[in-house]
Amino acid sequence: MIPNYDIPNDLIPSDPRFGCGPTLIPNETVQKLVDHGPHLLGTSHRSKAVKDLVKEIQQGLVNYFNLPSGYEVVLGNGGATFLFDAIGLGLVQKKSTHFTCGEFSNKWFKSHKLIPWIEAEEVAAEYGTGITAENRSDADMICVTLNETSTGVMVDSLPDVDEETILAVDATSGGGQVPCDLSKVDLFFFAPQKVFASEGGTFVAIMSPKAQKRALEINDSDRYIPGIMNWKTAMDNAEKNQTYNTPCISALFYLNEQIKRMNAVGYEGVIAEGNKRADFIYQWATNHPKLSCYISDQKYRSNAVATIDVDESFDVTPFIKELEQRQLVYGIGSYRKLGRNQFRIALFQAISFDDIVKLTKIIDLALK
Numbered sequence: 328m329i330p331n332y333d334i335p336n337d338l339i340p341s342d343p344r345f346g347c348g349p350t351l352i353p354n355e356t357v358q359k360l361v362d363h364g365p366h367l368l369g370t371s372h373r374s375k376a377v378k379d380l381v382k383e384i385q386q387g388l389v390n391y392f393n394l395p396s397g398y399e400v401v402l403g404n405g406g407a408t409f410l411f412d413a414i415g416l417g418l419v420q421k422k423s424t425h426f427t428c429g430e431f432s433n434k435w436f437k438s439h440k441l442i443p444w445i446e447a448e449e450v451a452a453e454y455g456t457g458i459t460a461e462n463r464s465d466a467d468m469i470c471v472t473l474n475e476t477s478t479g480v481m482v483d484s485l486p487d488v489d490e491e492t493i494l495a496v497d498a499t500s501g502g503g504q505v506p507c508d509l510s511k512v513d514l515f516f517f518a519p520q521k522v523f524a525s526e527g528g529t530f531v532a533i534m535s536p537k538a539q540k541r542a543l544e545i546n547d548s549d550r551y552i553p554g555i556m557n558w559k560t561a562m563d564n565a566e567k568n569q570t571y572n573t574p575c576i577s578a579l580f581y582l583n584e585q586i587k588r589m590n591a592v593g594y595e596g597v598i599a600e601g602n603k604r605a606d607f608i609y610q611w612a613t614n615h616p617k618l619s620c621y622i623s624d625q626k627y628r629s630n631a632v633a634t635i636d637v638d639e640s641f642d643v644t645p646f647i648k649e650l651e652q653r654q655l656v657y658g659i660g661s662y663r664k665l666g667r668n669q670f671r672i673a674l675f676q677a678i679s680f681d682d683i684v685k686l687t688k689i690i691d692l693a694l695k
């Protein structure tokens with residue numbers, strides 16, 4: 328497809344996975360799971376081994392995010408999309424306001440919009456631009472997406488909300504790498520298939536005392552909430568270091584290993600690593616005659632997901648296909664529904680900086 332396109336051996340990345348979700352799970356983590364397998368996989372999720380694992384995850388996140396006392400780390404199945412509905416059904420009293428700038432933030436809005444007994448309002452920015460959320464006196468939940476995976480926009484700041492309002496942050500994409508003061512946030516949730524280098528299907532919801540109170544108030548009301556979305560059960564189980572129902576134990580294992588790795592560097596350190604990657608990749612794109620940064624406003628450019636537009640004279644589709652066929656690079660196409668002539672590259676902590684540099688050189692060779 329690309330004639331005479333040779334990639335020197337020293338440019339071959341140590342790992343081909345640059346996708347934004349799911350992301351790579353380090354090989355050594357998978358090997359460690361194999362070694363631990365007989366003592367963990369296929370044991371009861373109410374057993375000591377699994378409860379210890381959940382406890383380590385909870386404690387690891389408390390340390391990593393320096394969570395104020397009273398915050399609860401709740402785990403369950405279903406991923407982030409499941410939580411969109413569970414939040415609308417179980418944590419919004421009357422109205423949620425959603426600040427949206429891409430597919431995922433819009434999807435969260437739509438899931439609340441469909442619930443007949445609450446109101447949902449969307450404040451939307453055009454794709455490719457960012458949005459700064461504000462408090463709204465008529466909403467009891469403000470919904471913010473920390474990092475919009477579809478476009479590569481991260482939030483620049485979070486609003487102060489009043490005592491009656493829940494600030495909810497979907498941190499699935501950049502959570503753990505995009506700066507965020509969790510003491511300001513009431514519900515910080517994610518599925519761990521990105522910065523947390525695990526698999527999809529699990530959710531983590533970090534709840535402030537205010538969010539827990541809201542969950543109990545709605546639980547005690549006569550509102551119907553499907554059993555699987557019962558926040559009280561999920562919170563009660565979290566206190567016992569258990570997931571809501573039978574978990575995917577391997578995903579918990581991978582998540583815990585990545586939390587340990589991230590704790591070794593510290594949140595500030597991981598943010599700094601992300602910024603270094605971001606500075607490098609945006610500089611590269613800015614200086615290249617055939618590339619440009621899709622997000623023009625620098626303050627919204629993500630340190631976790633980089634979106635780089637490519638001049639129309641070069642069609643990225645056959646190039647990306649060829650790299651995948653050669654098993655050299657996976658997952659650098661633009662978000663499906665965005666459909667741009669674009670590279671979207673994950674800058675997640677588990678992806679090596681050297682590999683990101685190599686990837687840019689591989690692209691340079693093709694663009695010559």
Ligand SMILES: Cc1ncc(COP(=O)(O)O)c(C=O)c1O
Pocket residue numbers: 348405406407408409431432472474475476477497498499500518527528
């Ligand atoms: C910001 C954001 N929110 C939500 C989701 C949906 O997550 P899940 O597939 O776990 O439901 C994604 C998935 O990529 C995401 O990037």
